[in-house]
Amino acid sequence: MLSKRLIACLDIRNGNLAKSIKFVNTKEIGDAVEAAGRYYADGADELVFYDINASFENRDILIDTVNKVANQVFIPFSVGGGLRTLDDCIGVILAGAEKIHLNSNAVKNPTLISEVARRFGVQCMILSTDVLRMEKSARIKSGFEIVINGGRTRTGLDALEWIKKGVDLGAGEVVLNAIDADGTLNGYDIELTRLIADSINVPVVASGGAGSPEHIKEVLTDGGADAALVSSIIHYKNYTLGEIKDYLNKAGVKVRL
Amino acid sequence: MITIVDYNAGNLTSVRRALDYLGIQCRVSGEAADIISAERIIFPGVGNAQSAMENLNKTGIAAALKTAVASGTPFLGICLGMQIMMSHSDEGDVKCLDFFDGNVVLLKPSDRRLKIPHMGWDSLKYKKKHKLFDGIDPKSEFYFVHSYYANPTDFKDVIALSEHGIDFAAVIGKGNMFACQFHPEKSGEAGLKILKNFSVWNGEVAL
Numbered sequence: 001m002l003s004k005r006l007i008a009c010l011d012i013r014n015g016n017l018a019k020s021i022k023f024v025n026t027k028e029i030g031d032a033v034e035a036a037g038r039y040y041a042d043g044a045d046e047l048v049f050y051d052i053n054a055s056f057e058n059r060d061i062l063i064d065t066v067n068k069v070a071n072q073v074f075i076p077f078s079v080g081g082g083l084r085t086l087d088d089c090i091g092v093i094l095a096g097a098e099k100i101h102l103n104s105n106a107v108k109n110p111t112l113i114s115e116v117a118r119r120f121g122v123q124c125m126i127l128s129t130d131v132l133r134m135e136k137s138a139r140i141k142s143g144f145e146i147v148i149n150g151g152r153t154r155t156g157l158d159a160l161e162w163i164k165k166g167v168d169l170g171a172g173e174v175v176l177n178a179i180d181a182d183g184t185l186n187g188y189d190i191e192l193t194r195l196i197a198d199s200i201n202v203p204v205v206a207s208g209g210a211g212s213p214e215h216i217k218e219v220l221t222d223g224g225a226d227a228a229l230v231s232s233i234i235h236y237k238n239y240t241l242g243e244i245k246d247y248l249n250k251a252g253v254k255v256r257l
Numbered sequence: 258m259i260t261i262v263d264y265n266a267g268n269l270t271s272v273r274r275a276l277d278y279l280g281i282q283c284r285v286s287g288e289a290a291d292i293i294s295a296e297r298i299i300f301p302g303v304g305n306a307q308s309a310m311e312n313l314n315k316t317g318i319a320a321a322l323k324t325a326v327a328s329g330t331p332f333l334g335i336c337l338g339m340q341i342m343m344s345h346s347d348e349g350d351v352k353c354l355d356f357f358d359g360n361v362v363l364l365k366p367s368d369r370r371l372k373i374p375h376m377g378w379d380s381l382k383y384k385k386k387h388k389l390f391d392g393i394d395p396k397s398e399f400y401f402v403h404s405y406y407a408n409p410t411d412f413k414d415v416i417a418l419s420e421h422g423i424d425f426a427a428v429i430g431k432g433n434m435f436a437c438q439f440h441p442e443k444s445g446e447a448g449l450k451i452l453k454n455f456s457v458w459n460g461e462v463a464l
Contacts, residue, residue, distance in 0.1 A: 001420055002377040003398060045378055071274055076400060076443050096270060123374050123402050201372055256378040256398040
């Protein structure tokens with residue numbers, strides 16, 4: 001039986017680890033490669049790198065970071081942020097990433113999902129979504145709307161409908177970034193996670209809001225998530241990954257120790 | 258020196274990086290002569306069995322692999338590499354290398370909540386000891402990504418099982434051949450230990 005995964009999320013900017021609260025007030029808080037090595041040693045099941053100021057000029061820095069990480073980290077890791085074309089995706093996979101994330105650019109160009117899935121297999125294609133809570137309406141039936149461009153632009157897309165479409169196009173995994181919860185340390189959006197986990201047949205990764213091991217347990221059990229993304233809770237050294245896993249294990253959640 | 262077989266089937270660099278990190282000498286080659294003369298062979302693979310077999314047959318690598326295996330070269334198959342060491346794969350209905358008798362079949366868990374591919378960390382149920390697991394905690398988990406699995410006819414070839422709705426062969430071995438469905442190069446310290454053990458394994462099964 002598969003273990004529930006704990007995924008350490010590293011937002012990176014210029015090769016450094018960065019952290020924002022609700023997508024603003026970004027600070028650079030350390031070297032990304034060094035942080036990756038630390039979380040690997042501490043028992044992360046997987047790593048994610050989001051390049052938060054992805055631009056053409058920064059592409060070489062990103063590839064260099066991916067390469068360095070792949071030389072010293074022997075667990076799967078994925079890369080997202082500003083991947084616009086199939087060639088962008090090929091670049092990070094050849095540099096050593098296991099999978100790629102598409103977010104805004106999947107919304108703008110959904111066929112890119114299928115192109116990546118065809119080239120590398122669905123297991124390489126992660127659909128990452130930024131989700132904002134809304135009043136339920138004729139357009140946003142689920143009460144969750146997809147936003148893009150780092151949370152700045154509303155799309156009018158219902159999150160549940162978009163995610164189902166993304167899976168049909170070839171996404172092999174879905175990340176749910178609950179924007180209202182991001183960086184608050186008040187817990188994941190359990191309702192959103194459960195809604196999506198019950199509606200699709202690929203793994204669901206919950207993201208945004210972890211402040212305690214109890215929150216992580218809640219989203220992996222009540223929320224039905226296959227994996228939990230953690231960032232602030234470990235970057236600011238409130239808890240180590242080892243402590244969180246120890247808690248989950250004692251609480252009866254199957255994790256890799 | 259380990260020879261990593263290059264047959265245009267996916268991510269060879271992750272295996273090479275792991276060996277480099279461990280300080281184990283290796284070369285990546287798709288030349289039949291290099292494979293026949295190799296001291297040890299790692300046969301990785303990601304992707305589709307049918308196109309992999311087409312490449313192996315077209316390039317003459319399939320014949321070189323058979324020669325190497327018959328001569329006793331220690332041989333490690335990984336993921337798709339393991340699958341095409343079987344006699345046949347349902348993925349594309351293709352005849353494979355036939356190092357192990359048995360078919361490769363699609364995972365079809367009866368519990369519909371179980372997702373395909375079987376992707377993530379999973380534990381092993383050991384059926385036999387093997388030198389490549391020396392020094393590895395039996396509770397260690399390994400990283401899997403696959404939709405098909407090898408189903409050997411002879412249960413004696415099974416070293417360890419894993420479970421995803423059903424029990425399936427996660428590790429098989431016979432003589433100088435060892436093959437795992439998971440990715441040792443992506444399985445943290447336990448996976449690296451398998452690669453390290455392989456780098457000094459003489460291909461004998463005696464413990």
